[in-house]
Amino acid sequence: MAKKRVFISFDYHNDKNCKVMLAGQANLPDSPFDFKDSSVDDHLTGDWKDKVKRRMDNVDIVIVLCGTKTHTAAGVAAELKIAKEKAKPYFLLAAHSDKTCTKPTSADSNDKLYKWEWENLKKLVGGSR
Template sequence: MATKKTIFVAFAIEDERQRDFLKGQSLNTNSPFEYVDMSVKEAYDTDWKNKVRTRIKRSDGVIALISSDSLTSSGQKWEIACAKEEGKKVLGIWAYTDDRTNVQGVRTVV
């Protein structure tokens, strides 16, 4: 079996439940990824950004849960930009079946 990948999940706080569902998927023993909660549950400031950047650097890539809330989520936008600055691949996954919001610069799949 291939080595599992560590991913950072970027999401708008309004989509926290969808993030939890993704975490549940990783508990499947056949899952190709390992879910390590790299989220920083602190105020959005310089210290938060430093901690997020460190965690993104330690990840193999970033999954961005995309919804209409992504368009106004300054934290998620910053996480995606940071991942790109660090040379990490970013894959968008639509958070809801009835929401096909596009975020510029993020390839998004079902």
């Protein structure tokens, strides 16, 4: 089975370390995904949203990594909105098991925040949601 190409949306200023750990899991031998791209820093030149749109054209699924301040991250909200506009499958993944993680403001009320555990992550990438 071909690995899914993943875009990781995350709060660039607060959850960068969590994103590095998640992207690193793509290197595990039983990983069902390849890390393709991720959030961009708002300081990029030009229209960063256009850059995100182009990046999302080349992925199969979007993982929204939710930390403690994700509800304040305008970039994550915009990226999730773009994923929805492009009809990309996505899911919300709690970045911390010991802290209260929040959803982006563009999340739907019925979007579940899933626990980040390796077996669970593999199932989520495989479509079990």
